[in-house]
Amino acid sequence: MTNTFKVAVMGAGAVGCYFGGLLARAGHDVTLIARPGHVEAIRRDGLRMETRTFDERVRVAASADPAAVQGADVVLFCVKSTGTETAGDELRPFLGPDALVLCLQNGVDNAERLRTVLPPRQVAAAVVYVATEMAGPGHVKHHGRGELVIEPSDRSAAVAQALAAAGVPTEVSANVRGALWAKLIINCAYNAVSAIAQRPYGDNVASPGIPEVMADVVDECLAVARAEGVQLPGDMHEAVRRLVATMPTQSSSTAQDLARGKPTEIDHLNGLVVRRGAAHGIPTPANRVLWALVKLLELPHA
Template sequence: MKVAVMGAGAVGSYYGGMLARAGHEVVLIARPQHARAIERDGLHMETTSFDEHVHLAVSTEASAVQDANLVLFCVKSTDTESAGALIRPYLAADVLVLCLQNGVDNAERLRTVLPQHAVAAAVVYVATEMAGPGHVKHHGRGDLVIEPSNTSEAVARAFIAAGVATEVSGNVRGALWAKLILNCAYNAVSAIAQLPYGKTVQGEGVKDLMRDVVDECLAVAKAEGVQVTGDAYAAVDKLAGGMPRQFSSTAQDLARGKRSEIDYLNGLIVKRGEALGIAVPANRVLWALVKLLESKQARG
């Protein structure tokens, strides 16, 4: 396949690197500092199973998606519409745009920007971070759940051959909500405390807080008619043990002075809860505190 990665941060670089390593023609669309390092040394992939430099193409321009069969769309949820508009003039007619993003509504939002193209949602279970320019560090997992489309099965086979466990599911909405609940339970707490998951859950009262968050998320999901996959409580209990050293993406954003995706995580539960008349006080407090920290950073 010819693959373009729009938004080659930690997630995009990891999956793009895995496909490039398997022999696919991959171009990462990345920020200038990241791009320069990759042009010079290749993409440094430090994973749980290998540590090597993967050589692949890199660009800073949205036009690099031209002629790609597959676009891995990995921008922040805050940038979904604007990034979609940037790549729209260059997309091939038969391209699949696969959303590898946090949140539950990105594919739906992107379809409004790209009505002439196939857009599919995916659920991403991976612990990664940018350890430096051109250096992606993988802490665990990496599996994907992909929404059905005309080419999803072929894409899934390519990922599997590249060492990425992947399945195509007819209930991606339920899987996205299951991932959202994990993010709502962990992201804000890790960000506020600036602690990894393993230390976060050791805090006094934190596990009870996380259970309250899950209760509220499940109430909203039920009212929305969503069939959440799996056992949300068990998944939350298990995550810290599987990724004890991982900082949430929200924590990483705040540490770098960047705007986070909290409006699309706990903030989404607050918004949907208000619309449905469901009280979500735990999610509201976490959302409000992260927003306060963001505004504090913005003021310098």
């Protein structure tokens, strides 16, 4: 690899457009693989990046075809957790033998699942801390944060250096599993509540009873994580309480999916905690209620 990378973003929604756009803005050769509506807008007008520090149209290649992965040094893998294996199968014929596939997804088991369909050594997990949304075709809006934590691999250090130079604070950590679970716990506390209420985090935590519900969710998650042998960084209750200050106006990705009539990732968030809790004999009633209500809201109206 050289200092300038050829990058493909598989599943370029809000997260992929944000990180891919920053890399393109820094001079890397980036192709966003996205839905046709986004591709058309990006090809015509560029990717509009509305962030906390700039609002620009970034020129970047875009395609709806997984074959656009061909020749990439780095693939930012940003598809929904529900489509991990399918998307991995789609890109496999076009993946170069030395490409690094970096999983920028919600949930804790996507890299493990992706390694069942791609060469395991080419896959590295990453933890994403960013609040973004697609505000329209080819228009990504950044609400806060933007850090990555990457699993070690032969190429992780070089990729982390390139990301940092592009304005993405990036750390390579041997305990990515712990970081993934820490993010999962935060998502379990915030995402379903935001989805059910269709309100941003700041409004939700100010509502009577919601902080206590979130604390119950975290307690259950911590019990399951302990049973799974996960080493969590720091005080998760405090981490959950602090998050709202950094992104009070953010609505969760689960809320955004429900608002657009799209399937959510709730089976890979609170649903995963429910399943793993059941496997260990640990009750998870708060997570179960949130999971079940989101599943109910996913059902089409008669």
